[in-house]
Amino acid sequence: MAITHDLKTYLKKYFGYDDFRPGQEDIIKHILTGKDVLAVMPTGGGKSLCFQLPALVSEGTAIVISPLIALMKDQVDALCANGIAAACYNSNQTPESQSELWAGLRAGTLKLLYIAPESLQHLVQEFGQHKISMIAVDEAHCISSWGHDFRPAYTRLQDLKERFPGVPVAAFTATADAATREDILFQLNIREAHTHIASFDRENIFLEVRPGTSRFTQIMSFLHEHPGESGIIYCLSRRSTEQLAAKLRDREVDAAAYHAGMTPEERSRVQEDFVNDRIPVVVATIAFGMGIDKSNVRWVIHYNMPRNVEGYYQEIGRSGRDGLPAHALLFYSYADVIQQRRFIENTPTEEVQSAKLERMQQFAETLHCRRITLLHYFGEKLEKGCGHCDVCKSPPRYFDGTVLAQKVCSAVARLKEQEALGMVTDVLRGAQNAAVFDKGYQHLKTYGAARDVAWRQLQQYIIQMINQGILEVRFQEHGRLLLTDAAREVLFNGRTVKLAHTETPSAKKKKVSPA
Ligand code: ADP
Ligand code: ZN
Secondary structure, eight states, X not given: OOHHHHHHHHIIIIIOOSSOOTTHHHHHHHHHTTOOEEEEOOTTSOHHHHHHHHHHHSSSEXXXXXXXXXXXXXXXXXXXXXTOOEEEOOTTSOHHHHHHHHHHHHHTOOOEEEEOHHHHGGGHHHHHTSOEEEEEETXXXXXXXXXXXXXXXXXXXXXXXXHSTTOOEEEEXXXXXXXXXXXXXXXXXXXXXXXXXXOOOOTTEEEEEEEOSSHHHHHHHHHHHSTTOEEEEEOSSHHHHHHHHHHHHHTTOOEEEEOTTSOHHHHHHXXXXXXXXXXXXXXXXXXXXXXXXXXXXXXXXXXXXXXXXHHHHHHHTTSOTTSSOEEEEEEEOHHHHHHHXXXXXXXXXXXXXXXXXXXXXXXXXXXXXXXHHHHHHTTOOOSSOOSSBHHHHSOOOEEEOHHHHHHHHHHHHXXXXXXXXXXXXXXHHTOOOHHHHHTTGGGSTTTTTTTTSOHHHHHHHHXXXXXXXXXXXXXXXXXXXXXXXXXXXXXXXXXXXEEEOOOOHHHHHHHTSOO
């Protein structure tokens, strides 16, 4: 069969596209020659087509394993609308639709069968009697406890290769860190698989991180700068999505909340209103976005820092799928780090997760090109700064922060290493609040020693000191700050400290007119 020629014809006929996206054709050809495949492609890269098309041109039925029922339904509906025989199995189906499904399987007319990993077990026998063209494992990172989204049911896929000898297994994921990748190959027992790793660079997305202070005000001015554009604001909790959406509506921004606590009807209404441009702004938990096919999302704001880089990348990747300019804005505050830490404390995967959280924090605090930092995480190199992120646009300026650092270390010492970042900042600023007075901190020698530095900036400088290893945070003990050996050198041995100015461009402008 002249595969190459036919593939393009099929692409046009069934999907209406003229050309393959990078990697698609290569992946499809490998599957069609019976090879196992691991394809790592960013969200929106076009993974589905890589198994849908080979399923169409092969004899028999392709099994597609997917973790989300909603996602399966959407894909099946879209396929059927294009005249492709696809179905999705679930145990609650009516007997009629199940027997229809079995008939299609028996006759070999059913081209794609979507199924959740939980349901696979009791169908393996049944499948064994029919012609299975290939097995596609979508969101394959769910099999790895290294991944950010481990699903125990995925471990049932470990013996697929054994149960379906000779049937190509194609694994797809948008999670690319090397450890997860290796783990997928190992767990699925497809160690010889052809691996395709697409570039993770989404050049059209401008990357920006801002300090998480006065977030609402910042969001309002961001919205003024992006009139009429569609965007998503991600929050950590259900409650905060609702509160923020309500606050935005009060200011005449057409915003809707979205989270897993809403009824399925409410959720699909919000989703449809968003996709069809009836609601421009959705304030959501990370439950929102999986499987949403909207190409003109112009911006994504993270109200809080996500817990790992994979999640961050996936979420910002929902913007600019049409290739036109998009903007990813992340609000970062130290308090978010502490809260995220609480979420993962004492969970079985605490160690892995806190390492990932640390990488996320490093991204948020990096003083280098964000894109270099981000791509580095995915094992990709960028030779020079991208010119399309906040750091490239206004590189940090350093100053000699030795005296300030001495004041901070001295305050930490006088607070007997018992207080967390917030209180240390308050004391240095000479804050007059009950918490300070209750403990008599106004009598300390360092009280008010840095009152000339704005609160937010001082906090940023202290965070830089933490990152430089001068101070240490005890997360398990309410985040109290400790002095390290480096701090003792700063205090007693004349060690100098370089700090980066922390103003954002807009803050710099404001400074012109003194408050
Ligand atoms: P992923 O699963 O990798 O996140 P999808 O498979 O959902 O991505 O594809 C993302 C979008 O790209 C979809 O709208 C899909 O129809 C579109 N797409 C896929 N392949 C092509 C192609 N060759 N040409 C144009 N659009 C494509
Ligand atoms: Zn850059």
